[in-house]
Amino acid sequence: MINEENAGKGAVNAVPVAKSPFTHASTSAQAAAAIGAIPPVLTEFNCPLCNKLYYSIGDLTKHYEECHPGSVVPRIVVLHINGKDCEVLVEPHWTLKRTLQFRLGLTGAKHMCDRGVCGSCTVIIDGRPVLSCTTLTVECEGKSITTVEGIAADPKWKPLIDAYCRWDAMQCGYCTPGFVVSAKALLDRNPHPTEEEIKEALSGNICICGTYPRHAQAIMEAALKMSAEG
Ligand code: FES
Ligand code: FES
Ligand SMILES: [Zn+2]
Numbered sequence: 001m002i003n004e005e006n007a008g009k010g011a012v013n014a015v016p017v018a019k020s021p022f023t024h025a026s027t028s029a030q031a032a033a034a035i036g037a038i039p040p041v042l043t044e045f046n047c048p049l050c051n052k053l054y055y056s057i058g059d060l061t062k063h064y065e066e067c068h069p070g071s072v073v074p075r076i077v078v079l080h081i082n083g084k085d086c087e088v089l090v091e092p093h094w095t096l097k098r099t100l101q102f103r104l105g106l107t108g109a110k111h112m113c114d115r116g117v118c119g120s121c122t123v124i125i126d127g128r129p130v131l132s133c134t135t136l137t138v139e140c141e142g143k144s145i146t147t148v149e150g151i152a153a154d155p156k157w158k159p160l161i162d163a164y165c166r167w168d169a170m171q172c173g174y175c176t177p178g179f180v181v182s183a184k185a186l187l188d189r190n191p192h193p194t195e196e197e198i199k200e201a202l203s204g205n206i207c208i209c210g211t212y213p214r215h216a217q218a219i220m221e222a223a224l225k226m227s228a229e230g
Pocket of ligand 3: 047048049050051052063067068
């Protein structure tokens with residue numbers, strides 16, 4: 001049983017705790033900067049096919065008619081991400097993962113299998129964990145999207161980030177954002193999950209480095225801290 005005294009000290013399943021180089025302060029500052037850098041309105045319209053730059057969607061559309069007849073013109077989609085509205089210019093087949101990474105500079109949702117099996121690209125859409133590599137950007141208009149950057153930048157989730165750092169629940173760290181997003185979605189709907197419920201909630205997330213036992217410890221510690229803080 002995890003409690004205030006043994007939390008993070010290896011008492012549960014005697015997992016040794018290494019010292020993580022990460023802290024909530026460094027990750028939240030980085031995440032807030034990435035979110036802050038997203039412009040709410042588009043002012044530049046690059047042609048995705050030849051990279052020519054235009055300053056209105058009308059001019060880009062005209063360019064398509066002249067230079068890329070028959071190709072589908074990109075469209076502007078307004079996304080509500082991490083509490084903020086922003087316009088993005090996307091082609092209709094673009095996945096949300098691609099848009100996050102290449103249009104918005106939000107690189108937390110990771111590119112791994114790109115076919116919906118590893119969970120590294122998980123984001124939360126309208127309260128549910130969703131794989132951004134199998135979700136079209138155009139489907140996301142009007143929905144509320146939370147990425148790992150939004151979680152890291154929100155002080156409410158400091159205990160979760162702290163617990164991941166304290167338990168060193170990562171090795172290469174590539175899968176970690178996906179786990180953190182799944183954990184947040186779980187704690188939102190179940191603030192006091194059991195170890196079994198945590199394992200179930202994280203069952204779609206794969207870690208090649210084999211950090212599985214530490215996620216449950218970190219999440220149980222975070223749950224305890226968050227309930228103590230009210
Ligand atoms: S990259 Fe999306 S599930 Fe693997
Ligand atoms: S920590 Fe390396 S893949 Fe999970
Ligand atoms: Zn072009």
